[in-house]
Amino acid sequence: MDMFRLKAYGRFKKGTSETLRLPIRYLKLLLLFTKIGLMRQMAYRPHFILMVGGKIIRIILLFFFFQAVFLKVDRLGEWGFEQVLLLFATFHLVDFLMSITFQRNLIGSLPRWVQTGELDSRLLLPINQLFLISFETIDLMDLFSFIPSLIFLGYIILNLNFSFSGFQIFLYILLIFNALVFLYAIHLMIASISFWTTQSYGIGRIMDNLFKIGRYPLDIFEGFWKVCFIYFVPLIVIAQLPVQALLDLISWKWIIFGFSMSGSFLLFSISLWKKGLKNYLSASS
Amino acid sequence: MTAIWTKNLSKKYWLYKKETGIKGTLKYLIRGEKVFVEAIRGLDLKVEMGETIGLIGPNGAGKTTTLKILSGILYPTSGEIKVLGFTPHKREKEFLKQITFLSGQRNHLFWDLPAEEYFNFCRVVYQLPEAIFKKNLKKLVQLAEIEEILHIPQRKLSVGQRKRCELVAALLHDPKVIFLDEPTNALDLTNARKIREFIKERAEEGKYTIILTSHNMTDIEQVCKRVVILHMGRLVYDGGLDELNRSNGFKRKIRVSFRDSWNKEWVERLGNVIFIQGQEVLLEVPPENATQIASTLISQFSIQDIRIENPSLEMIIESIYKKEDERVFK
Numbered sequence: 049m050d051m052f053r054l055k056a057y058g059r060f061k062k063g064t065s066e067t068l069r070l071p072i073r074y075l076k077l078l079l080l081f082t083k084i085g086l087m088r089q090m091a092y093r094p095h096f097i098l099m100v101g102g103k104i105i106r107i108i109l110l111f112f113f114f115q116a117v118f119l120k121v122d123r124l125g126e127w128g129f130e131q132v133l134l135l136f137a138t139f140h141l142v143d144f145l146m147s148i149t150f151q152r153n154l155i156g157s158l159p160r161w162v163q164t165g166e167l168d169s170r171l172l173l174p175i176n177q178l179f180l181i182s183f184e185t186i187d188l189m190d191l192f193s194f195i196p197s198l199i200f201l202g203y204i205i206l207n208l209n210f211s212f213s214g215f216q217i218f219l220y221i222l223l224i225f226n227a228l229v230f231l232y233a234i235h236l237m238i239a240s241i242s243f244w245t246t247q248s249y250g251i252g253r254i255m256d257n258l259f260k261i262g263r264y265p266l267d268i269f270e271g272f273w274k275v276c277f278i279y280f281v282p283l284i285v286i287a288q289l290p291v292q293a294l295l296d297l298i299s300w301k302w303i304i305f306g307f308s309m310s311g312s313f314l315l316f317s318i319s320l321w322k323k324g325l326k327n328y329l330s331a332s333s
Numbered sequence: 334m335t336a337i338w339t340k341n342l343s344k345k346y347w348l349y350k351k352e353t354g355i356k357g358t359l360k361y362l363i364r365g366e367k368v369f370v371e372a373i374r375g376l377d378l379k380v381e382m383g384e385t386i387g388l389i390g391p392n393g394a395g396k397t398t399t400l401k402i403l404s405g406i407l408y409p410t411s412g413e414i415k416v417l418g419f420t421p422h423k424r425e426k427e428f429l430k431q432i433t434f435l436s437g438q439r440n441h442l443f444w445d446l447p448a449e450e451y452f453n454f455c456r457v458v459y460q461l462p463e464a465i466f467k468k469n470l471k472k473l474v475q476l477a478e479i480e481e482i483l484h485i486p487q488r489k490l491s492v493g494q495r496k497r498c499e500l501v502a503a504l505l506h507d508p509k510v511i512f513l514d515e516p517t518n519a520l521d522l523t524n525a526r527k528i529r530e531f532i533k534e535r536a537e538e539g540k541y542t543i544i545l546t547s548h549n550m551t552d553i554e555q556v557c558k559r560v561v562i563l564h565m566g567r568l569v570y571d572g573g574l575d576e577l578n579r580s581n582g583f584k585r586k587i588r589v590s591f592r593d594s595w596n597k598e599w600v601e602r603l604g605n606v607i608f609i610q611g612q613e614v615l616l617e618v619p620p621e622n623a624t625q626i627a628s629t630l631i632s633q634f635s636i637q638d639i640r641i642e643n644p645s646l647e648m649i650i651e652s653i654y655k656k657e658d659e660r661v662f663k
Contacts, residue, residue: 073460080457088445168406169441173458174429326408329346330401 074179082186127265130204131295137201138294139263139287142227144194146235150182154235155256157185159242165331178321182232216294219303223290226310230285231259233313236321243324262286282309335415336510336542337380337403342412344373344398344566372398374566376412382509385536385543387557391654394563396546400512403544404434417509430459433508437518440495441502442487448498449483452505459506466505473501476531493524500531511535513545517552525549532556550646562650564657574646583649585623586642587616592635603629612637 127135158181161167170180205212238255262283269277277283282305289306292298348368373395380386388396401407402414405421405428414421419428442451456466474480477497487495496516504511513532517525533556535541547553553560553574560577562570570577587604591612600606603626604618618626623641630636 077457080454084443084446084450084454087450088443166439168401168434168436169439171406171424172404172429172432172434174426174460175458177424328407330406 077175077179078183078186081183082188085186086188126267130207131291132265133200133204134294135265135287135291136263137204138224138291140194141201142224142231142286144190145228146231147190148187150232150235152187153182153184154239158239162242162328163331167328168330178318182236212294216296220290220294223293223303223306226306227286227290229314230282230310233310233317236317237313240317240320240324243327259283259286262288285309334382335379336382336384336417337378337544338415339376339378340413342373342376342378342402342414343371343410344395344402344407345369345371345410371566373402376568378561378568378571380542380544382542383539384559385545385557387553387560388544388546388563389553389560389650390563395566396563397514399563400434400514400544400546404432404512405429406434430506431508432510432512433503433506434512435499435503435514435516437496437515440487440499442495442498444487447484447486448479448502451502455502455505461506469505469507470501473504476534477501478527493520496520496524496528500528504535509542511541511543513543515547516545517547517549529555550650554646562653564654565661569653569657577649583620583644583652584617585620587618587623587627587630588640588642589614589616589630590637590639592637595634599633
């Protein structure tokens with residue numbers, strides 16, 4: 049009986065370590081991509097310094113924009129100044145995580161690789177191609193605009209007359225992750241279009257501008273546009289749902305809505321990606 | 334053991350044709366003209382482990398498309414294909430770890446960083462144990478003569494230097510099957526020779542299966558024993574280089590310089606006299622009799638110099654393309 053338990057334990061340990069090996073390998077690859085991305089950015093010193101300065105200035109200007117708006121009005125829809133700032137900081141957290149990971153890879157790099165045939169070498173590396181194409185370049189430059197956002201987030205949380213429960217914080221983090229899944233799915237769909245059209249830069253730019261609407265409370269819209277941004281291109285998923293969860297202003301109906309939107313978009317985008325790969329013709333030598 | 338096997342392999346697709354100028358562009362935008370392309374038609378190919386094949390053909394023959402389907406970059410339209418027992422376009426990890434594809438046209442290494450950063454990246458991606466990685470790297474770096482340029486960013490290197498780095502990166506994981514698409518393209522004579530020798534040494538080891546495409550016949554003649562000729566997607570020849578020469582009936586030329594007097598009528602009986610200049614004669618003879626005729630001339634006359642000239646591989650290949658063009662367009 050003891051031998052049996054020992055063997056069973058050995059098999060369990062082996063099975064667990066094999067199950068853990070794959071995520072650990074991909075985490076190591078992600079760290080490697082981050083290191084390589086940083087080295088490549090720092091290879092050009094003047095450019096690096098100017099980029100950092102530009103990103104900090106951009107975020108400060110946005111803060112002053114919101115301040116200027118609230119000099120004229122007390123509320124945006126049902127949202128007060130601190131709540132709007134919380135929405136703004138959350139949007140930038142999601143935007144930051146998206147831009148350092150998959151955004152540039154999918155919208156900028158993949159269409160170029162399809163057009164020039166540079167995708168070939170990537171298809172032959174023995175790692176998951178979707179992972180490689182989505183995360184090959186990890187760009188930490190936006191860290192410099194994210195830090196001011198974190199400072200605002202800290203300032204807002206300290207100044208809001210509200211206490212957050214552990215569950216609200218957990219739900220907030222979960223819905224931010226959900227927002228990233230949703231945005232990833234949209235970006236993958238746009239990028240996959242390039243297998244047929246060769247270029248998808250134009251659509252990418254349109255979607256990029258559309259997503260920026262997500263940093264405003266969607267209550268400011270009415271009628272058709274409100275329905276559109278909630279149900280058809282559910283920008284509500286990006287920042288509003290996580291913030292509402294943090295402020296305990298969300299119902300389970302909206303949480304389920306958020307997850308099911310991301311899940312369906314993701315399934316569709318992966319299916320489109322697979323079809324695109326079959327259609328890939330490379331570029332002439 | 335069979336390394337590569339295809340049966341009735343085909344690749345077909347639609348392309349949009351675009352005419353030149355603004356009118357052509359507008360026409361293309363509104364109602365683009367579709368063109369059907371048959372890049373590969375019914376290709377049957379069998380390559381044993383350790384063989385080195387030259388895959389040749391005119392531009393647009395389907396050489397690169399064939400390599401890309403064999404490596405898994407492209408999906409075939411129809412037919413069967415196995416490489417090392419795997420279906421290439423499924424791109425299984427175990428398959429990808431055993432092959433490599435090197436294109437002479439494209440740079441895969443990190444443009445802004447030195448080659449050694451990419452080599453370390455390969456070590457992680459291919460999960461190479463540290464000891465094996467160091468051993469392979471040391472050997473390949475020495476063979477490719479890139480010790481001095483390992484720490485220099487790729488963008489600062491010449492084309493030839495970058496190509497040698499690419500070759501090292503492609504072979505670090507010791508693949509069993511190597512696909513080379515015009516590896517000496519755009520290289521000067523010295524770098525082309527170095528790359529050729531590097532490939533030849535791998536071929537002579539006998540443990541790699543190599544498929545090489547090139548428009549440079551020196552690459553094919555020096556590295557490959559077997560050639561596969563494609564024309565408009567079809568296989569028109571598959572066999573040895575020597576056999577290629579004989580089967581096309583190209584005559585040999587014997588260039589002889591006589592030291593003393595010689596008999597013109599006697600020499601004319603041996604073959605077709607193309608050219609006479611003083612004591613030098615150029616004679617055309619059937620390939621199977623060339624050696625015998627040369628021996629006869631040496632035994633009958635006092636010879637200063639004698640040479641048997643083979644037709645160049647370029648001439649033979651060109652004649653095959655011409656025959657195929659005539660057959661297709663008849």
